[in-house]
Amino acid sequence: DAGVTQSPTHLIKTRGQQVTLRCSPISGHKSVSWYQQVLGQGPQFIFQYYEKEERGRGNFPDRFSARQFPNYSSELNVNALLLGDSALYLCASSSGTRLETQYFGPGTRLLVL
Amino acid sequence: SQQGEEDPQALSIQEGENATMNCSYKTSINNLQWYRQNSGRGLVHLILIRSNEREKHSGRLRVTLDTSKKSSSLLITASRAADTASYFCATDYGQNFVFGPGTRLSVLP
Numbered sequence: 001d002a003g004v005t006q007s008p009t010h011l012i013k014t015r016g017q018q019v020t021l022r023c024s025p026i027s028g029h030k031s032v033s034w035y036q037q038v039l040g041q042g043p044q045f046i047f048q049y050y051e052k053e054e055r056g057r058g059n060f061p062d063r064f065s066a067r068q069f070p071n072y073s074s075e076l077n078v079n080a081l082l083l084g085d086s087a088l089y090l091c092a093s094s095s096g097t098r099l100e101t102q103y104f105g106p107g108t109r110l111l112v113l
Numbered sequence: 114s115q116q117g118e119e120d121p122q123a124l125s126i127q128e129g130e131n132a133t134m135n136c137s138y139k140t141s142i143n144n145l146q147w148y149r150q151n152s153g154r155g156l157v158h159l160i161l162i163r164s165n166e167r168e169k170h171s172g173r174l175r176v177t178l179d180t181s182k183k184s185s186s187l188l189i190t191a192s193r194a195a196d197t198a199s200y201f202c203a204t205d206y207g208q209n210f211v212f213g214p215g216t217r218l219s220v221l222p
Contacts (some may be wrong), residue, residue: 004155033210042201042212043156056208090155099210100144104155 002027004093004105012111013081021076021108025093031055032074033099034066035090037107043090049074050097078110086112119202119213127221132189134216136202137182143205145178147187150199150215159187159200192220 005024013019025032031050035043048056049068068074072093078085088109092102119136126132138145144163148156162169162178162185169176175188189196199215 035212042203042214044212045210048208048210056210058209092156098143099205100146100161101158102156103158104148106155 004091004103006089006091006105006108008108009106010109010111012113014113015081015083017081017112018077018079019081019110021078021089021091021110022073023076023091023093023105024073025091026103029093029095029103030072031094031097031099032068032072033092033094033102034074034076035092036060036085037088037090039087046076048099055097056099081112083112086110119200119216121216122214123217123219125219125221126192128192128194130192132192132196132218132220134187134200134202134218136185136187136213138185138202138204138211138213139183140206142180143207145176145185146203146205147174147176147185148201148203148212150201151197156201189218192218194220194222196220 007022033048034046037043045058047066052068063079066076088107090107092104094102146161147159150156160171160176162176173190178185197220199217201212201215203212
Protein backbone atom coordinates (compact mmCIF):
# COMPACT_ATOMS: atom_id res chain seq x y z
CA ASP A 1 0.00 0.00 0.00
CA ALA A 2 1.14 3.55 -0.66
CA GLY A 3 2.11 5.66 2.28
CA VAL A 4 0.94 9.19 2.98
CA THR A 5 1.45 11.36 -0.07
CA GLN A 6 1.70 15.13 -0.23
CA SER A 7 1.77 17.60 -3.08
CA PRO A 8 3.52 19.63 -4.17
CA THR A 9 6.96 18.75 -2.79
CA HIS A 10 8.25 22.30 -3.06
CA LEU A 11 6.55 25.64 -3.48
CA ILE A 12 7.70 29.24 -3.75
CA LYS A 13 5.25 32.06 -3.09
CA THR A 14 5.44 35.78 -2.38
CA ARG A 15 4.09 37.64 0.63
CA GLY A 16 0.34 38.16 0.55
CA GLN A 17 -0.38 35.23 -1.74
CA GLN A 18 -2.45 32.20 -0.87
CA VAL A 19 -1.35 28.57 -0.98
CA THR A 20 -3.10 25.19 -0.95
CA LEU A 21 -1.31 22.04 0.11
CA ARG A 22 -2.69 18.56 -0.43
CA CYS A 23 -2.46 15.29 1.42
CA SER A 24 -3.69 11.77 0.76
CA PRO A 25 -3.73 9.46 3.78
CA ILE A 26 -2.94 5.79 3.92
CA SER A 27 -5.83 3.74 2.57
CA GLY A 28 -8.29 3.04 5.37
CA HIS A 29 -7.09 5.88 7.59
CA LYS A 30 -9.80 8.39 8.44
CA SER A 31 -7.74 10.92 10.39
CA VAL A 32 -5.44 13.53 8.88
CA SER A 33 -3.33 15.97 10.85
CA TRP A 34 -1.26 18.92 9.67
CA TYR A 35 1.97 20.21 11.16
CA GLN A 36 4.29 23.13 10.47
CA GLN A 37 8.00 22.59 11.02
CA VAL A 38 10.30 25.58 10.93
CA LEU A 39 13.96 24.77 10.29
CA GLY A 40 15.70 23.54 13.41
CA GLN A 41 12.51 23.14 15.46
CA GLY A 42 10.02 20.41 16.20
CA PRO A 43 6.77 20.17 14.25
CA GLN A 44 3.87 22.31 15.50
CA PHE A 45 0.36 20.93 15.40
CA ILE A 46 -2.03 22.91 13.18
CA PHE A 47 -5.17 20.79 12.71
CA GLN A 48 -6.60 17.32 13.05
CA TYR A 49 -9.55 16.18 10.93
CA TYR A 50 -11.46 12.96 11.39
CA GLU A 51 -14.42 11.94 9.26
CA LYS A 52 -14.43 15.42 7.70
CA GLU A 53 -14.79 17.17 11.06
CA GLU A 54 -12.19 19.25 12.84
CA ARG A 55 -11.11 17.40 16.00
CA GLY A 56 -8.21 19.52 17.13
CA ARG A 57 -6.60 22.85 16.45
CA GLY A 58 -3.24 24.26 17.43
CA ASN A 59 -2.31 27.85 18.11
CA PHE A 60 -2.35 29.19 14.56
CA PRO A 61 -4.10 32.30 13.19
CA ASP A 62 -7.30 32.17 11.16
CA ARG A 63 -5.22 32.55 7.98
CA PHE A 64 -4.74 28.81 8.29
CA SER A 65 -7.69 26.62 7.36
CA ALA A 66 -8.18 23.03 6.28
CA ARG A 67 -10.79 20.62 5.13
CA GLN A 68 -11.17 16.91 4.63
CA PHE A 69 -12.96 15.32 1.72
CA PRO A 70 -15.23 12.23 1.59
CA ASN A 71 -12.26 10.13 0.41
CA TYR A 72 -10.37 11.35 3.55
CA SER A 73 -7.82 13.36 1.60
CA SER A 74 -7.21 16.83 2.95
CA GLU A 75 -6.18 20.32 1.95
CA LEU A 76 -4.43 22.94 4.03
CA ASN A 77 -4.93 26.55 2.96
CA VAL A 78 -2.88 29.48 4.10
CA ASN A 79 -3.99 33.00 3.16
CA ALA A 80 -2.07 36.27 3.18
CA LEU A 81 1.30 34.53 3.38
CA LEU A 82 3.98 35.98 5.61
CA LEU A 83 7.71 35.41 5.46
CA GLY A 84 7.39 33.47 8.73
CA ASP A 85 5.15 30.92 7.05
CA SER A 86 8.21 29.51 5.29
CA ALA A 87 8.48 25.99 6.64
CA LEU A 88 8.09 22.30 5.98
CA TYR A 89 4.40 21.37 6.15
CA LEU A 90 3.81 17.81 7.21
CA CYS A 91 0.69 15.74 6.92
CA ALA A 92 0.10 12.63 9.00
CA SER A 93 -2.61 10.01 8.90
CA SER A 94 -3.87 7.62 11.55
CA SER A 95 -6.65 5.11 11.76
CA GLY A 96 -8.63 6.41 14.72
CA THR A 97 -9.69 9.62 16.35
CA ARG A 98 -6.83 9.57 18.83
CA LEU A 99 -3.46 10.98 17.79
CA GLU A 100 -1.63 7.76 18.44
CA THR A 101 0.56 6.07 15.86
CA GLN A 102 0.76 8.61 13.06
CA TYR A 103 2.24 8.01 9.65
CA PHE A 104 3.85 11.06 8.14
CA GLY A 105 4.20 12.10 4.54
CA PRO A 106 7.43 13.55 3.15
CA GLY A 107 6.18 17.10 3.52
CA THR A 108 5.79 20.19 1.36
CA ARG A 109 8.57 22.72 1.64
CA LEU A 110 7.12 26.23 1.32
CA LEU A 111 9.29 29.26 0.78
CA VAL A 112 7.71 32.70 1.06
CA LEU A 113 9.69 35.55 -0.49
CA SER B 114 2.98 26.70 26.68
CA GLN B 115 2.54 22.95 26.88
CA GLN B 116 5.63 22.32 24.82
CA GLY B 117 8.05 19.92 26.34
CA GLU B 118 11.77 20.14 26.35
CA GLU B 119 14.32 17.61 25.23
CA ASP B 120 17.88 17.25 26.26
CA PRO B 121 20.48 17.14 25.11
CA GLN B 122 19.89 19.29 22.03
CA ALA B 123 22.67 17.41 20.28
CA LEU B 124 24.49 14.17 21.01
CA SER B 125 27.49 12.65 19.30
CA ILE B 126 28.56 9.08 20.05
CA GLN B 127 30.57 6.23 18.53
CA GLU B 128 28.96 3.25 16.86
CA GLY B 129 28.17 0.55 19.39
CA GLU B 130 27.62 2.98 22.26
CA ASN B 131 24.25 3.64 23.85
CA ALA B 132 22.40 6.92 23.35
CA THR B 133 20.01 8.38 25.91
CA MET B 134 17.65 11.27 25.23
CA ASN B 135 15.32 12.87 27.72
CA CYS B 136 12.02 14.65 27.36
CA SER B 137 10.02 16.70 29.85
CA TYR B 138 6.46 17.94 29.55
CA LYS B 139 4.23 20.22 31.53
CA THR B 140 0.69 18.89 32.03
CA SER B 141 -1.17 15.58 32.17
CA ILE B 142 -0.97 13.51 29.02
CA ASN B 143 -2.81 10.60 27.41
CA ASN B 144 0.36 9.14 25.96
CA LEU B 145 3.87 10.07 24.92
CA GLN B 146 5.45 9.08 21.63
CA TRP B 147 8.92 9.17 20.13
CA TYR B 148 9.58 9.89 16.47
CA ARG B 149 12.69 9.93 14.28
CA GLN B 150 13.33 12.33 11.42
CA ASN B 151 16.06 11.95 8.84
CA SER B 152 17.35 14.98 6.95
CA GLY B 153 14.36 17.24 7.61
CA ARG B 154 11.85 15.00 5.86
CA GLY B 155 8.89 12.97 7.14
CA LEU B 156 8.84 11.61 10.66
CA VAL B 157 8.79 7.93 11.54
CA HIS B 158 6.91 6.69 14.59
CA LEU B 159 9.18 4.70 16.92
CA ILE B 160 7.25 3.88 20.06
CA LEU B 161 4.23 4.94 22.11
CA ILE B 162 3.96 4.71 25.88
CA ARG B 163 0.67 5.31 27.64
CA SER B 164 0.28 7.35 30.79
CA ASN B 165 -0.32 4.20 32.88
CA GLU B 166 2.83 2.47 31.62
CA ARG B 167 6.30 2.92 33.04
CA GLU B 168 8.57 1.19 30.54
CA LYS B 169 8.36 -0.16 27.02
CA HIS B 170 10.77 -1.92 24.69
CA SER B 171 10.95 -2.22 20.93
CA GLY B 172 14.03 -3.84 19.46
CA ARG B 173 17.02 -1.72 20.48
CA LEU B 174 14.76 0.99 21.90
CA ARG B 175 13.75 1.35 25.52
CA VAL B 176 11.40 4.09 26.67
CA THR B 177 10.55 5.02 30.23
CA LEU B 178 7.86 7.34 31.51
CA ASP B 179 7.75 8.98 34.93
CA THR B 180 4.45 10.82 35.24
CA SER B 181 5.32 12.16 38.69
CA LYS B 182 8.31 13.97 37.20
CA LYS B 183 6.57 14.56 33.87
CA SER B 184 9.52 13.12 32.01
CA SER B 185 10.44 10.36 29.61
CA SER B 186 13.66 8.93 28.28
CA LEU B 187 14.57 7.11 25.09
CA LEU B 188 17.52 4.72 25.15
CA ILE B 189 18.99 3.40 21.91
CA THR B 190 21.34 0.52 22.58
CA ALA B 191 24.26 -0.58 20.39
CA SER B 192 23.87 2.44 18.12
CA ARG B 193 24.60 2.29 14.41
CA ALA B 194 25.51 4.96 11.87
CA ALA B 195 22.01 4.56 10.45
CA ASP B 196 20.59 5.83 13.76
CA THR B 197 21.92 9.31 12.91
CA ALA B 198 18.80 11.48 12.88
CA SER B 199 16.75 13.93 14.93
CA TYR B 200 14.60 12.38 17.63
CA PHE B 201 11.45 14.03 18.91
CA CYS B 202 9.15 13.27 21.80
CA ALA B 203 5.50 14.15 21.28
CA THR B 204 2.76 14.38 23.86
CA ASP B 205 -0.92 13.77 23.29
CA TYR B 206 -3.05 16.19 25.29
CA GLY B 207 -6.32 15.15 23.71
CA GLN B 208 -7.14 17.81 21.17
CA ASN B 209 -3.60 19.07 20.92
CA PHE B 210 -0.41 17.25 20.06
CA VAL B 211 2.92 18.80 21.02
CA PHE B 212 6.39 17.93 19.76
CA GLY B 213 9.52 18.87 21.64
CA PRO B 214 12.41 20.68 19.90
CA GLY B 215 14.27 17.41 19.33
CA THR B 216 17.67 15.88 19.95
CA ARG B 217 20.09 15.65 17.03
CA LEU B 218 21.94 12.36 17.30
CA SER B 219 25.13 11.73 15.36
CA VAL B 220 26.55 8.21 15.42
CA LEU B 221 30.13 8.16 14.21
CA PRO B 222 31.53 5.04 12.53
